[in-house]
Amino acid sequence: LARHDFRGLKQLLPTLAAPDLAHLIDHQPVAELLIVFRLLPLAQATRVFEYLTPSAQNQLLGQLAPEQLTAMLNHMAPDDRTNLFERLPPAFVRTQVERLAPEQRRITLELLGFPHDSVGRLMTPDYIALREDWSMTDVFDFIRRHGASAETVTMLYVVDEKGILLDDIHIRDFLMQPPTAHVRDIMDRRFVCLSAQQSQEKALADFRRHQRIALPVTDAHGVLLGIVTLDDILALREREDTEDMQKLGGSEALDEPYLQIPLFKMVQKRAGWLVVLFLGEMFTATAMGFFEGEIEKAVVLALFVPLVISSGGNAGSQATSLIIRAMSLGEVTVGRWWQVMRRELLAGLALGVILGIVGTIRIALWQGLHLRDYGPHWVPLALAVGFALVGIVLWGSLAGSMLPLLLKKVGFDPATSSAPFVATLVDVTGLVIYFTVAYAFLHGTLL
Amino acid sequence: LARHDFRGLKQLLPTLAAPDLAHLIDHQPVAELLIVFRLLPLAQATRVFEYLTPSAQNQLLGQLAPEQLTAMLNHMAPDDRTNLFERLPPAFVRTQVERLAPEQRRITLELLGFPHDSVGRLMTPDYIALREDWSMTDVFDFIRRHGASAETVTMLYVVDEKGILLDDIHIRDFLMQPPTAHVRDIMDRRFVCLSAQQSQEKALADFRRHQRIALPVTDAHGVLLGIVTLDDILALREREDTEDMQKLGGSEALDEPYLQIPLFKMVQKRAGWLVVLFLGEMFTATAMGFFEGEIEKAVVLALFVPLVISSGGNAGSQATSLIIRAMSLGEVTVGRWWQVMRRELLAGLALGVILGIVGTIRIALWQGLHLRDYGPHWVPLALAVGFALVGIVLWGSLAGSMLPLLLKKVGFDPATSSAPFVATLVDVTGLVIYFTVAYAFLHGTLL
Structure with a gap:
């Protein structure tokens, strides 16, 4: 189809709906995009352009003939144009704005005059x-x-x-x-x-x-x-939800579809947070270092380290994603932190007790069934693991729920307190809780 | 205001817009809701009811006079009514459907006849x-x-x-x-x-x-x-996004606003996954048990366990949340798994090398600055940690990206492969990778 038959294409193209056509050509190489755009009448070309993904738009912008580009920009709805200009380099935008028809230029400059992230940037003056x-x-x-x-x-x-x-x-x-x-x-x-x-x-x-x-x-x-x-609001909402989710997963917002973002750029966006988390997680080695003596005396303690700290991390991820979503839906506001804290205190305690009991039973069961021998002091060991779990899960739930509210309060994006970030925080503090509880239970016996 | 002046209220209420009024009374006790609803004219009462949150609707349903309830249900838009009925106990729905006017009853039964989760359930027959x-x-x-x-x-x-x-x-x-x-x-x-x-x-x-x-x-x-x-679609999309995010955080979907869900119910929804994850994470203790001999010989190895395995978990969380979001936006489909895998192989390798280098430098630096003494074999130790990180981060990225696609392929909700779930999976396998690499590097020296 999109090979040689230009005449056929010229007849076929105008009969297709703009969203469908945009969808069809979105992943094509830029050379074919150019052919399609040269064959389309201006009004339809503009509509199709508005439906393309940002990366396809960017490719086209660099390649279209300047006259066609100016004609299309003049033809675009003012709000879509502002939206496009926001993503482009300022020098390029300046050139393009100068080429617009006087009326469109005035509108564009006015819209671009509103602060970034303000309602003005979403606005169109074309109402009745x-x-x-x-x-x-x-x-x-x-x-x-x-x-x-x-x-x-x-x-x-x-x-x-x-x-x-x-x-x-x-x-x-x-x-x-x-x-x-x-x-x-x-x-x-x-x-x-x-x-x-x-x-x-x-x-x-x-x-x-x-x-x-x-x-x-x-x-x-x-x-x-x-x-x-509403369409601008929906696009905005979808973008914000995507950002929230990507940040929650411990990465910067990609800003481009997963399969289209250049690999190097994606690694850049992901590496930043991974390295920060890694540096944070290094404190676990430091924390473990403090308890090296205890580990040497009772290697068995080390066996439960991943289990105990990850439970805190999991409880924290849960709490943080529930709160971040509730905040973006407007259900939870910073002013209601006290209600959230009370809920998480109770929920965290309940969850901690449940996991603590499961953990204690697991150790007792393995011991009783002779699956493993934790030595003569297995009872205080099991209790130490159980009580440490209560404390760590409670602490994880509290930290996971309060951190997004705290970040919002001091003016940061709450979604930055990603699940991995909370997990790292809880890992380090969890180790201290675990070894302290273990010391209290096992002092004089194993330690 | 909402205390005694019923006459004043009766004049004031009809002047308020339905969404505003719904917002105002949503968190009030049910007794006050009832007063407001008794004072409102039927058409407005129905509109306000449609804007209330599900929990306020449920409270009202149990308390309204049967005649008023039937009148309101008759007055509701068919799609909103189907939506409401889907959430209520079948016996209650049956009684209410019988009380509807014949025409509305026919429509409701027809709409309820479509499969759950089908387009039919969202449909309204009131078009022009x-x-x-x-x-x-x-x-x-x-x-x-x-x-x-x-x-x-x-x-x-x-x-x-x-x-x-x-x-x-x-x-x-x-x-x-x-x-x-x-x-x-x-x-x-x-x-x-x-x-x-x-x-x-x-x-x-x-x-x-x-x-x-x-x-x-x-x-x-x-x-x-x-x-x-579109309004039904938007409500649906928002609900799905909320579910995705809550599941990604390692909890069941709450189905109710965070501050309104009863505490016991919330603990129930969160405990299930936490216990499953905990049981999965127990394999870390088993895995660590296999290497107890190595740990006894070189306690220093245990110090890096949380650092190394959490890096894999973080890489996995990143990948899984990127892929789940891309899937729900329709950017990634199961059929394109090969493209995703190739990207994650390269990205995971790059991220692994970055973290591996940071990790190796950290150990060398602490050793060089005499902040800590890792013993005479610190060079192979540093290399072991570095190479283990490459493997684990690569594995985490792969597992995190492939799991949602695999779940989708076999018919499950991809969002179930929550970040904590991937982290747990990667923790257990990460331990095996770490100790195997460590054994290869330190065999004959430390081990």
Whole structure:
């Protein structure tokens, strides 16, 4: 197909839906992407471009003829364009912005003027604004003239002569009215709006709570600046969830699909945290060093080291991933740390007791069944392992749950307290707990 | 406010938006919920109920007067009702279904007839269906009459006399036409549709790819059965992401918000996996037992056990969370396992070499700076730790990336191969690698 028959392609391509075509060509070499883009009409080329993955977009940007690129950028929705520019090198963006049509250039510069991560960067000025004294006929005439360039016709906005937002109304409400009705008849003057300076996190929360297709953005005086649509919010939410999950797994966010990110870049993103964790984990060797004398006297103690410390790490991973997810869903906030702590104190204690009992029974069972001989002092040994488990699991649950809240409190991303990070923390402290408990139980016998 | 002034409340409540009101009362005791619901008009009560969290809904269901409950259930959107019924005990559902109005009862039974986790369960039959020979005036008249009960007026559907779906058209396309145009003039006969029997996972993927507000559902003959709207898909996606993350952290999915799930239930959900992991981790004690002789001869080997095995676990957690997320985004499929394996072989090797070098340098440095004396054989010891790290990190990356794909292949949820699970697996095998490498390097000297 995509070999020689250019004429056939030229006829076939425009009949395909943009998402399907984007999906088809996304993994093709850039040379074939270029052919496809040369054959597509401008409007469709722009749509397909918007659907491509970032890495395919980047490849194309470097190769497209400058005129085609400028034409496509002029044609893109302002919010998608801002989004694209955010990922590109500033020098390249500057050149491209200068080449835009005056009106698009003004819009772009305005949107790029809002702080990174602010609602302003997600905004598009292509909304439909109505006046309250218009009749339904006026409204539908207006939509017929301006609907094509609007980002959505599902939510319409009513503003006064100063541009101040008065209401947002769903298209359904207009469609249900007789043609003689006026806009003011269906206004309820109740609306939710975002501020352009607000964080995108706030926008996510508002969209989640109100389940709207679009929310208006106003300035400090209530003037309607633009709208944020659900598709941008969903892309943002998906990106944030992906970052959360990758960070939770103990890696930097990849920012590119797993199979597409260059190998060297992926190793870079993963090595950083692994080395940090490794350096942290080195303290286990130091901690073990303190107890070298005890280990020499009772090698049997060393046998349970991985078991005991990993249980703390597992309890910590559990707690940290539950809390991080609950935070990103807005269920848990820093202000409720005390409730979380109380829950984890009780849950950690219960989990610790369960594992402690299982551990003690395991040692007693192996001893009783003569599967292994832990020596004459196996009873205090079993108890030492059991009690150490209670302490370590409790400590793991507390550390795992409090760390994300603490990080958030001091302004870091809570997801940075990844499961491996908590595990490392708990490994080192767990060793100290284990050997201290063991010393208390076995002092005078094994030690 | 919500204390005594019932009259004031009765005036205030209807002016509040349903999501806001739901948010306000969600954490209130059930007695206050009941008061609020008694004061609300039916339509708004139903909307507020739909926005409440599952636990608040459950509390209310047990306490509302049967008549009010039936009235509300009759008033609910069919898809929301199916969703609610799925969570309730079958006996209760049966009673409630019998009490529904005949038409609603028929719809509910039909929707409940589709397999659990199928697209059918997400579907609503309240869509707007048009004929291709209608004029725009006919269309808008129809919407005016039937739009109030439709789930969406943003996507409209064209069917033939047999009910076979011919096209889906965005309301924008109708609004842009002169009143004299006909439906067939704007039809392109291209549409994406779901099958009622398909898995919800497939629906998620289609919505992600096509970025639609609603998708039609057809049977095997192409007859339009209903539509699935984006809000249901988003709720589903959020739930799946939450489950993924909780499972990745090594816990069962909680199914309830962290702060609201009863403590005992939470401990239950977390204890299961912790005990399984603990039992798995016991093999570390067994594995260490095999090398007890070596440890006795060279206690120094035991010092590095936590460091070495946790590095493998960390590498495994990284790989597993990257792959699980990539799978749920549809970037990685089982069929591409070979590509993943090749990437992880190379990445794992690179990461292993990096950590191996850091580890070897650490031992040499401590020895050189006289921070610690690892004895006369510190060079082979340092090399043994370094080479063991290469092997273990490589193995961790491979195991962590392949396990989710393997689980998916045999029909399990890939997210079950949680980070702690991979860590446990790698801990046990990592010990064997470590002591084997150590034996090879230190045989004849320390061992």
